[in-house]
Structures are given as structure tokens and as C-alpha cells.
Amino acid sequence: MTIVINMREGVDRRKIKVAARFIEEGKLVAFPTETVYGLGANALDRNAVLSIFSAKGRPADNPLIIHISDFEQIYALAEDVPKEAEILAKHFWPGPLTMVLPKRENVPKETTGGLESVAIRMPAHEIALSLIRESRLPIAAPSANISGKPSPTLAEHVVDDFYGKIECIIDGGETKIGVESTVLDLTTWPPLLLRPGGLPLEKIEEVIGEVQIHPAVRGKEVDLAKAPGMKYKHYSPNAEVIIVEGKKERVKERMKELVNEFKERGIKVGVMATGEFYEADECFNLGESEEEIAKNMFRALRELDKRGVDVILAEGVEERGLGLAIMNRLRKAAGYRVIKAE
Numbered sequence: 001m002t003i004v005i006n007m008r009e010g011v012d013r014r015k016i017k018v019a020a021r022f023i024e025e026g027k028l029v030a031f032p033t034e035t036v037y038g039l040g041a042n043a044l045d046r047n048a049v050l051s052i053f054s055a056k057g058r059p060a061d062n063p064l065i066i067h068i069s070d071f072e073q074i075y076a077l078a079e080d081v082p083k084e085a086e087i088l089a090k091h092f093w094p095g096p097l098t099m100v101l102p103k104r105e106n107v108p109k110e111t112t113g114g115l116e117s118v119a120i121r122m123p124a125h126e127i128a129l130s131l132i133r134e135s136r137l138p139i140a141a142p143s144a145n146i147s148g149k150p151s152p153t154l155a156e157h158v159v160d161d162f163y164g165k166i167e168c169i170i171d172g173g174e175t176k177i178g179v180e181s182t183v184l185d186l187t188t189w190p191p192l193l194l195r196p197g198g199l200p201l202e203k204i205e206e207v208i209g210e211v212q213i214h215p216a217v218r219g220k221e222v223d224l225a226k227a228p229g230m231k232y233k234h235y236s237p238n239a240e241v242i243i244v245e246g247k248k249e250r251v252k253e254r255m256k257e258l259v260n261e262f263k264e265r266g267i268k269v270g271v272m273a274t275g276e277f278y279e280a281d282e283c284f285n286l287g288e289s290e291e292e293i294a295k296n297m298f299r300a301l302r303e304l305d306k307r308g309v310d311v312i313l314a315e316g317v318e319e320r321g322l323g324l325a326i327m328n329r330l331r332k333a334a335g336y337r338v339i340k341a342e
């Protein structure tokens with residue numbers, strides 16, 4: 001049985017206590033953050049952490065992010081915390097920035113996917129923060145989706161994937177940002193961007209100067225990445241996703257041609273559009289700003305799938321600001337299938 005707790009109207013102390021109790025008992029609680037929903041467990045309890053991996057069907061070498069509610073908790077999880085981590089935390093925590101640091105011995109290898117480093121962040125969401133505070137534990141939480149599926153931005157998505165399989169789901173309504181956190185490795189210098197996310201790279205560079213970008217961020221899949229999570233196919237709906245990239249006007253023309261070609265061949269086609277209307281079988285308008293596209297992208301992938309399309313066409317966006325995270329997720333969802341509109 002799964003308890004679904006409604007907290008759409010805001011934090012309810014009494015209900016948080018119930019959920020925190022589950023965390024203390026080593027059980028799984030899905031909860032909202034500002035990025036996407038997380039599937040949480042006590043980060044220091046190896047059995048609890050192992051049950052995250054088995055519930056998700058997540059490969060054991062794909063490390064988890066540990067969520068904290070107070071900066072001081074970082075010192076109990078990581079050692080040799082550089083000054084830059086403190087500076088970044090002052091600027092961006094709570095918020096969608098995950099920092100990778102050398103791990104302390106008390107952090108189980110299960111949590112870090114066997115690595116000697118640990119990924120930590122402080123979420124900017126009152127439900128998440130209250131849950132961490134109330135349980136008095138660091139909470140390991142990957143996105144609350146079955147491994148390989150699009151990340152959940154609504155409690156309904158978590159219900160679809162985990163109802164009956166976990167102890168508790170806290171419904172806090174739609175998540176604000178819609179893409180996961182930015183992951184920055186601070187165990188090397190200059191720091192290395194491992195995953196673009198809700199905090200744009202440009203903002204980080206304004207504070208600490210130049211950041212290196214891992215080749216997997218923009219490019220193809222890598223065989224053996226420093227963040228093992230990079231090598232797995234991600235965010236994939238059942239439909240085949242195809243990205244159309246190029247100059248904006250040409251992309252829209254090419255999309256229209258492709259919609260017609262698919263329809264003529266009897267293939268049910270869905271479109272993830274940015275402002276433009278397409279005469280596809282199903283059209284999901286993401287909105288036009290980077291913020292709207294990021295917020296709606298995963299939901300669109302899930303919904304178009306539910307509507308039973310065979311193919312999903314997506315417009316590429318420019319790779320700056322949030323656009324870097326949007327394209328990173330889209331490329332993975334598309335299995336790197338890209339059509340250039342020339």
C-alpha cells in the first residue's frame with residue numbers, strides 16, 4: 001500500500017512527521033523539489049538506499065544525490081570542502097545546484113555508486129526541506145521515475161511509476177523548474193560541469209570563473225564517464241523522439257514537412273512545439289521561453305506517450321542558459337536522433 005499525502009496547499013507539520021518517520025524506518029518516500037520529484041531514503045542506510053535502486057531498476061553504479069537542509073550538514077558527508085563550495089552555496093543554495101566533493105567514510109558506497117566522491121545539494125522547496133529537517137537525516141533521492149523514463153514533474157507521474165511499490169508519495173503540485181539540478185564536480189580544478197540543469201552554467205561562472213564542460217554534456221554518449229549516470233539512456237518515452245535542429249524559421253518549415261510525411265505514411269505523430277501550431281495528430285505546446293520549455297518538457301513526453309503517438313518531433317533550442325539542459329535531456333530522450341533543418 002502506498003500512502004499519498006496531499007500537500008498542495010503547503011507544508012503540513014503533522015503530515016511531514018508521518019513521512020519523516022518512514023524515512024527514519026528506512027522506507028521510501030517520494031517528495032517534490034523545485035526541480036523534479038525525488039524518490040527519497042536515508043542516505044546513510046545502505047539497505048534503504050538499495051531499495052531505491054531496486055524500485056527504480058537503476059543500475060548500481062549510477063550514483064545518487066544527497067539532499068540536505070542546512071549547509072553545516074555538508075561537513076558530515078564530505079571532506080576537504082573547498083572555499084568555492086561555500087561561496088557557491090551562499091549564492092545558489094537552496095537551489096538547483098549539486099556539488100560533487102570527496103566523500104567521508106560514513107557515506108555508504110551504495111549511495112555513491114561505488115565512487116569515492118559524493119554529490120550533495122540543498123533543494124529550494126519547503127516540503128523537501130521540512131522532510132529533511134524533521135527526519136534529521138540526509139536524504140538520498142534520484143528522480144522518482146522508473147529508470148530510463150522521463151523525470152516526474154507531477155505527483156501523478158510518480159503514482160504512475162510507483163503506486164503500490166513505495167511507502168509514501170507527497171503531492172506538492174507541479175514542480176517549478178522541471179529539469180534536474182546542475183551537477184558540478186569540485187574535486188578537480190577548474191570545476192567540471194557533469195550535467196547541465198536548472199542552474200545555468202553562465203550563473204556559476206559569474207561567481208567562480210571558468211568551468212570546464214564534460215564532453216558528454218553536449219555530445220554523444222560516452223563509454224566510461226566520470227559520472228556513470230551519463231552512459232545510460234534516459235528520459236525515454238515509448239514513442240521514438242526526433243529532434244529537428246537549425247535556424248528557427250527553417251526548423252518550423254522542416255517540422256511541418258515531417259508532420260505531413262509521417263501522416264501520409266500512417267504514422268501517428270506528436271509534436272513538442274514552442275509557440276507554433278502544427279497539424280500533427282497530437283500537439284503539446286511547451287511555451288516559448290526557456291523556463292516554460294524546461295518546465296513542460298518531461299510532462300509533454302509522458303503525455304504524448306499516453307496519447308499513443310508513434311513518433312514525437314521536438315524543436316531544438318539554443319544551447320545557452322537553460323537551453324543547455326533542455327538540449328541535453330532532449331538528445332537523450334531522442335537517443336541522439338537529430339535531423340538538421342538546412
Ligand code: AMP
Pocket residue numbers: 062063064065100112115117118119141142143180183194195226227228229230
Ligand atoms: P538523478 O538523481 O537521477 O538525477 O541522477 C543523479 C546524477 O548525479 C547521476 O546520474 C550523476 O550524473 C550525478 N552524480 C551523483 N553522484 C555523483 C558523484 N559522486 N560523482 C559524479 N556524479 C554524480
Ligand code: MG
Pocket residue numbers: 142143151
Ligand atoms: Mg534521474
